[in-house]
Amino acid sequence: MRRSPSDSTGAVPLSACSPARSMSLRLRVAVASALSATVVVVLAGVLASVLLAREQTERLDRSLVPGSPAVLGSFASTRADLAVTLRGPTGTVRRVSGPELPLSPVGIPTSVTVDGVDYRIRTAPGPTPGSLVTVGATEDDTRARVAERQRLVAGVGVAAVALAAGLGWLLAGRAVRPMRRLTEQAATLDDTTSAVRADGSRESEELADALSAMLARLHAEQERSTASLHAARDFAAAARHELRTPLTAMRTDLEVLRAHPDLPERDAVLDDVLRAQGRVEATLTALGQLAAGDLPDAGGGEPVGVADLLRLAAEDARRAHPELAVVVEEPGADVPESVRAALEGLRMALANAVVNAVRHGRAGSVVLGAHRGADGGVVLTVDDDGAGLPAGEREAVLGRFVRGSTAGGPGSGLGLALVAQQAARHGGGVRLEEAPGGGLRVSLALGPDRAG
Amino acid sequence: MSEPTADLLVVEDDADVRASLERGLRLSGFAVRSAQDGPGALRAVHERVPDAVVLDLGLPGMDGVAVVSALRAMDHDVPVCVLSARDTVDDRVVGLEAGADDYVVKPFALAELVARLRALLRRGARAAPATTPELGEVLAVGPLRVDLARRTVHVGERAVDLTKREYELLVVLARNADVVLTRERLLELVWGYDFATDTNVVDVFVGYVRRKLEADGTPRLVHTVRGVGFVLREGG
Numbered sequence: 281m282r283r284s285p286s287d288s289t290g291a292v293p294l295s296a297c298s299p300a301r302s303m304s305l306r307l308r309v310a311v312a313s314a315l316s317a318t319v320v321v322v323l324a325g326v327l328a329s330v331l332l333a334r335e336q337t338e339r340l341d342r343s344l345v346p347g348s349p350a351v352l353g354s355f356a357s358t359r360a361d362l363a364v365t366l367r368g369p370t371g372t373v374r375r376v377s378g379p380e381l382p383l384s385p386v387g388i389p390t391s392v393t394v395d396g397v398d399y400r401i402r403t404a405p406g407p408t409p410g411s412l413v414t415v416g417a418t419e420d421d422t423r424a425r426v427a428e429r430q431r432l433v434a435g436v437g438v439a440a441v442a443l444a445a446g447l448g449w450l451l452a453g454r455a456v457r458p459m460r461r462l463t464e465q466a467a468t469l470d471d472t473t474s475a476v477r478a479d480g481s482r483e484s485e486e487l488a489d490a491l492s493a494m495l496a497r498l499h500a501e502q503e504r505s506t507a508s509l510h511a512a513r514d515f516a517a518a519a520r521h522e523l524r525t526p527l528t529a530m531r532t533d534l535e536v537l538r539a540h541p542d543l544p545e546r547d548a549v550l551d552d553v554l555r556a557q558g559r560v561e562a563t564l565t566a567l568g569q570l571a572a573g574d575l576p577d578a579g580g581g582e583p584v585g586v587a588d589l590l591r592l593a594a595e596d597a598r599r600a601h602p603e604l605a606v607v608v609e610e611p612g613a614d615v616p617e618s619v620r621a622a623l624e625g626l627r628m629a630l631a632n633a634v635v636n637a638v639r640h641g642r643a644g645s646v647v648l649g650a651h652r653g654a655d656g657g658v659v660l661t662v663d664d665d666g667a668g669l670p671a672g673e674r675e676a677v678l679g680r681f682v683r684g685s686t687a688g689g690p691g692s693g694l695g696l697a698l699v700a701q702q703a704a705r706h707g708g709g710v711r712l713e714e715a716p717g718g719g720l721r722v723s724l725a726l727g728p729d730r731a732g
Numbered sequence: 733m734s735e736p737t738a739d740l741l742v743v744e745d746d747a748d749v750r751a752s753l754e755r756g757l758r759l760s761g762f763a764v765r766s767a768q769d770g771p772g773a774l775r776a777v778h779e780r781v782p783d784a785v786v787l788d789l790g791l792p793g794m795d796g797v798a799v800v801s802a803l804r805a806m807d808h809d810v811p812v813c814v815l816s817a818r819d820t821v822d823d824r825v826v827g828l829e830a831g832a833d834d835y836v837v838k839p840f841a842l843a844e845l846v847a848r849l850r851a852l853l854r855r856g857a858r859a860a861p862a863t864t865p866e867l868g869e870v871l872a873v874g875p876l877r878v879d880l881a882r883r884t885v886h887v888g889e890r891a892v893d894l895t896k897r898e899y900e901l902l903v904v905l906a907r908n909a910d911v912v913l914t915r916e917r918l919l920e921l922v923w924g925y926d927f928a929t930d931t932n933v934v935d936v937f938v939g940y941v942r943r944k945l946e947a948d949g950t951p952r953l954v955h956t957v958r959g960v961g962f963v964l965r966e967g968g
Contacts, residue, residue, distance in 0.1 A: 521790070524817045528839040529748040532756045535842040540759055549755065556748050685792060 305459070306452040313448030314441050321437035329430045336422045337400070341389040344402040344415045361418045363399065369410025381414045391419070398423075458484035466491065474499065518681040519567055522692055526559035559692070566694040569628060570680070570701060581620040581706070581730065586611050586650045586658055589623065593630035594648055600631065601638050605645035614652045616731035621706055626660070626724075629702035632695040633662040633722040639695075640687045641666020641719050657708060657728035663715035674712035699724060706730055738853050741782040742766040743773040743799065744815070745791050749838075753786065760846045770794025774802055777810070784811045784849050789827050797830045804831035809896050811852035813845070829940055831895040834923060834933050847927055855924030871906040874966030876945065876953055878906050892944050897922065901937050905954060905964035914961035938962055 303311075363378025373380060384390040384403045392399050394416070401416035458480035465476040475492040478484040533553045536543070543549065590608045597606045630648065637643040643666030653659040669677065669684050677684045678700040681693040699722060700710045707727020715721035740762045744750040750766050757764045765782065767773040770791050776782070785803070789796035800812055814827040817838045827835055833852055836845055871878040877886045885892040885902060894902060904921045905913065915934045919925040923933070942954050955963050 521817045524838040525746050525749055528815075528817075529746070529752040531839045532749070532752040532842045536752070536756045536759055539843075543759070545755075549752075552748060552752055556752075559748070683792075 305456050306449060309452030310445050310449035314445035317441045317444030321440050325433045325437050328433045332429050333426050336426050340400050340417055340422050344389060344400065344417060361421060363416045365414045366406055367412045381416045383414060455481060462488055522563050522681055523560055526556040530556040563692040566692050566698060569698055570694060581622050583618045584621045584623045585618045586615060589626055590648045590650060593627055596627060596631050597634040597646065604638055607645065607647045609647055609649035611650040615650050616658055619658050619726055619730045621726060621730060625702045625705060629699045629724055630660065630662060632698045636695045637662060637664035637666055640684060643719055653725050655728045657731055658726045660724040662722045663717055664719035665717045666719040668714060668720045669712060678710055737763045738783040739763045741773065741776050741785045743785065744788040745769060756842045770799045773799050777803065777808060781808060781810060783853055786813050786815065788815045790817055797827055800827060800830040800832045813848060813852065828936055833897045844929065848925065851924040873906055873909045873964055874953060875950060878903060887945055887950050890948060894944060898937060898941050902941050910963065910965045912957045912960050912963040
């Protein structure tokens with residue numbers, strides 16, 4: 281679609297977008313007012329003509345009142361348009377002025393045609409008993425008068441239609457001005473526009489308000505997506521960083537193996553490569569779990585027995601850390617027996633808390649327990665007898681890729697972040713504090729609405 | 733190995749990377765000591781100044797940039813190659829700006845790191861006698877004056893404070909004023925890299941030198957010749 285010259289020079293560049301343009305609102309209003317004026321004018325005109333014709337005929341009829349034949353005769357002789365016919369009792373035509381008129385029922389005006397001329401005639405009893413006088417007048421004059429007035433009515437009607445169209449055009453121009461302003465504003469909308477205004481008519485103001493509200497929603501949405509994009513980017517950068525570290529060790533080790541095929545410590549190097557590979561894998565697994573945990577918990581979770589959950593988590597811990605002493609504390613009577621939760625998510629969170637205790641706390645034993653929180657919700661705890669964590673770092677290590685200063689061994693920095701994520705997913709939160717046994721206690725609180 | 737065994741200090745907080753780097757560099761013919769954090773690195777330098785330092789930027793607590801700054805503040809001009817785990821420019825910018833000589837991005841090829849370290853070490857050894865020019869030997873280009881004996885740089889009346897590597901880059905450019913030097917040639921003359929290496933360390937350092945020379949609105953002296961390299965000259 282090529283732009284027409286008028287489009288390319290127009291003040292509103294949007295007008296070039298659509299191939300076929302509808303009639304402008306202004307023209308539409310003008311046409312509508314012209315059409316309605318026409319309907320009114322035609323109705324009024326037809327009515328006026330009918331009334332006019334009837335009124336003229338009645339006037340003519342009233343003029344056909346026969347007087348004395350003498351008077352009639354002398355009057356008729358002065359008027360070419362009048363004719364008088366007098367009939368005696370025997371039906372003989374006694375006196376005629378003008379053409380002979382036919383007989384019509386007495387007293388009823390009637391239209392007749394005599395010698396090709398239209399007459400309005402009326403018959404009345406004559407001056408002598410038994411005689412009848414018929415007076416007739418040509419209808420030409422009357423018709424001409426009616427036609428003249430009809431032309432006048434038609435002329436006034438056409439003028440009224442034109443006036444209505446013109447007024448419609450003018451008034452519609454004023455009415456659509458706010459819309460034009462709105463269009464201009466809409467055409468120049470950009471990221472910085474927060475509202476549009478088009479005062480002047482309620483519709484345009486409502487449209488402007490609706491547009492402004494839409495803009496606000498779009499801006500809010502844009503900000504949200506920008507923020508989440510930033511978060512995702514930060515997260516991706518951190519993930520890349522986390523993966524690079526073990527990959528660096530692996531690459532160095534592999535290059536050493538290639539450069540020194542007969543290295544005596546070959547097995548140790550291979551062990552290191554495998555360990556680094558394990559780190560990459562663990563980080564990828566944790567990233568996958570994080571990504572899955574970020575998905576909203578649509579179903580609200582399934583009913584999970586608290587005691588069952590602790591038993592399962594203890595089995596997981598014993599399997600993953602054979603040398604670790606795992607104790608399950610029987611939940612107290614005040615603890616709800618079950619919670620609505622994502623079982624796999626909570627198992628994974630508890631497993632990560634245990635890994636944290638073993639790897640970074642160097643714990644020899646852990647105690648899994650469930651308590652009733654201050655808000656009535658269930659609080660799952662993992663206590664260890666390890667090195668603990670300085671109080672100043674307890675908040676920070678819940679962040680992604682953050683490792684504590686006392687962290688030992690390899691780690692992704694994601695373990696406690698996963699615990700925090702699962703807690704948040706279940707409407708609660710995580711707290712790190714000193715365990716009764718001296719190590720670290722990880723408290724995973726579930727929201728109170730999850731109980732039962 | 734014809735060269736005497738060079739003494740390296742590897743500063744890296746990640747145990748796996750530290751172990752593999754120690755082993756890899758040792759098997760490449762270096763004597764390697766290691767430290768796992770900033771204070772440890774400074775202690776090790778204090779005990780015995782190494783011939784070169786391989787320094788991770790992302791150390792917990794005192795980070796790599798702080799270590800480089802501390803080393804330079806203590807007047808150690810030992811070559812420092814920083815390891816960066818991020819490929820965003822900002823990260824290595826601060827490391828090099830603080831006075832490091834080169835950087836590699838993790839994961840890197842050990843052979844590449846070894847080649848660069850050898851070059852930096854050779855360069856350090858060779859540069860020592862060359863840095864005693866005759867008193868009063870001054871390179872002047874436009875408003876720029878480089879006093880080779882005093883190792884000072886002035887633009888007009890303003891003294892410009894450059895790190896060692898920035899200074900060496902500027903001297904090479906000033907000695908070859910009006911001559912376009914390719915990135916490869918600059919890598920060779922300033923860093924001693926006589927091997928093909930994929931790095932934009934030259935561009936980064938040219939950026940620093942420019943910023944410092946042009947700090948008070950002085951017209952550009954170090955020009956980029958697109959597709960070729962850089963040239964120091966007055967005017968366009």
